[in-house]
Amino acid sequence: MTVGNTMKISGTRSGAVAALAGLCLSVTCMAASAQGTSPAQSANMPISKIADSLADDYAVQQMQRLEKLGDRDSLIAAVLIGLPNAADGAPAKGHAQVLQKLVSAFPEDPLALYTAALICQTQTQPCAKAGYQERLLKVAPDNVIHHLVRPNGGKPSAAQVQLAAAAGKADSHFIALVGIVRKALADQPAAEGAGALAGSKELALILRQNEVDAVPWPKLAPTTETCSVKLAANPAQNPSLHADCLVVGLALFIDEGQSMVARSFGGSIIRRFAPGTQSAAEAVAFRRQYVWMSEAPNPATTAAKEQLDEDEVQYGEWEAFQRHAERSGMKREPPAGWAPKDPDLLLLPEERSTKPAGN
Numbered sequence: 001m002t003v004g005n006t007m008k009i010s011g012t013r014s015g016a017v018a019a020l021a022g023l024c025l026s027v028t029c030m031a032a033s034a035q036g037t038s039p040a041q042s043a044n045m046p047i048s049k050i051a052d053s054l055a056d057d058y059a060v061q062q063m064q065r066l067e068k069l070g071d072r073d074s075l076i077a078a079v080l081i082g083l084p085n086a087a088d089g090a091p092a093k094g095h096a097q098v099l100q101k102l103v104s105a106f107p108e109d110p111l112a113l114y115t116a117a118l119i120c121q122t123q124t125q126p127c128a129k130a131g132y133q134e135r136l137l138k139v140a141p142d143n144v145i146h147h148l149v150r151p152n153g154g155k156p157s158a159a160q161v162q163l164a165a166a167a168g169k170a171d172s173h174f175i176a177l178v179g180i181v182r183k184a185l186a187d188q189p190a191a192e193g194a195g196a197l198a199g200s201k202e203l204a205l206i207l208r209q210n211e212v213d214a215v216p217w218p219k220l221a222p223t224t225e226t227c228s229v230k231l232a233a234n235p236a237q238n239p240s241l242h243a244d245c246l247v248v249g250l251a252l253f254i255d256e257g258q259s260m261v262a263r264s265f266g267g268s269i270i271r272r273f274a275p276g277t278q279s280a281a282e283a284v285a286f287r288r289q290y291v292w293m294s295e296a297p298n299p300a301t302t303a304a305k306e307q308l309d310e311d312e313v314q315y316g317e318w319e320a321f322q323r324h325a326e327r328s329g330m331k332r333e334p335p336a337g338w339a340p341k342d343p344d345l346l347l348l349p350e351e352r353s354t355k356p357a358g359n
Contacts, residue, residue: 050197051206058191058207059083060092066184067098075102076115077184080177081211083119090125100129110140114149114173121149122216144170144251145262148223155222158241165247170266172257178215179313185211205302212309220265223248229350232272246273253283258316264290271348284346291345292334296325 045053059081066078079099082092099116106112113136120127136146147164148156156164185208190198197203227245235242249269255262267283274280299305307327311320322332344352 047203051203054191057193061191063092072106072112073180077181080181080215108139113139117149118218120151121153121219127151142167144248145172145218149218153219153222155225161226162244165244170251170255172218172255172259172262174257174259175316178212181215182212202302209305217259217261227269260317288346291340293321293325296328296330
């Protein structure tokens with residue numbers, strides 16, 4: 001990669017796609033490497049590494065700037081940007097207070113409350129304030145994903161899956177959040193401490209792009225613990241939960257927030273709980289195209305990455321990646337007879353061949 005590659009806590013775009021049965025998709029698989037090295041200490045350091053070293057300072061500065069603006073979108077952007085830059089890191093200083101300010105200022109706003117519940121779900125440490133999901137569900141219960149963003153990535157109960165199924169639609173709000181962060185950081189300079197690169201538009205753009213890439217997805221793996229492979233294979237074990245899981249899977253597969261992770265988890269649930277159906281066939285086709293699209297090269301420049309980000313906000317994540325592949329010389333659909341180098345990538349995890357020990 002020649003563009004920045006900062007990754008935030010697990011549950012983000014980077015971490016979640018990497019966890020999708022071992023398949024990484026292009027820019028979505030950027031890995032964390034920020035170590036806090038001063039640019040002045042490494043004059044020959046690539047600009048992407050300089051951006052990584054400045055990520056924490058940039059996040060703090062932008063979070064504080066946006067908090068002062070006080071409007072809903074600025075506060076949403078502030079709390080998303082203030083998330084930690086490493087899996088074992090801590091949020092930016094003052095993050096909990098900014099999050100509480102968002103919820104207090106907009107106590108009836110579904111997107112504000114969803115952002116708070118999402119952040120609470122992706123955190124490994126206990127949330128500073130409890131009850132964000134409960135408040136969200138009182139305001140907006142008609143969204144499958146609202147019922148699934150359990151604090152600290154908790155597994156939803158059968159009763160909670162039932163409520164999720166009754167909600168009807170699924171909307172991860174993913175594109176909305178990406179657009180908010182992207183707009184909030186438009187035309188912002190590089191972080192203080194960039195030294196001679198303080199006025200670099202390239203560095204500022206990479207820092208912004210890294211924050212856009214770090215907008216978290218909802219964690220959906222806990223839902224597949226309730227909607228398990230074992231339950232899918234034995235509907236009689238709990239017929240009502242089996243039916244609810246399928247409804248949830250169908251809703252996730254057409255996520256209105258256009259998250260590829262939501263579609264992927266939904267497709268896997270459909271393939272398990274309704275094998276042989278038209279819906280399962282559509283999920284298989286999506287998976288095949290997903291694997292094919294993973295062969296598209298990463299954007300080679302910040303300008304190419306900027307185009308991808310613009311398309312994502314305008315058209316949705318999946319459409320944006322298809323457009324990127326076309327610009328790279330690929331067709332959207334794999335040719336007839338195409339198969340990946342690892343055929344297991346087209347299969348559900350439980351269908352894959354057993355790997356020898358040590359491989």
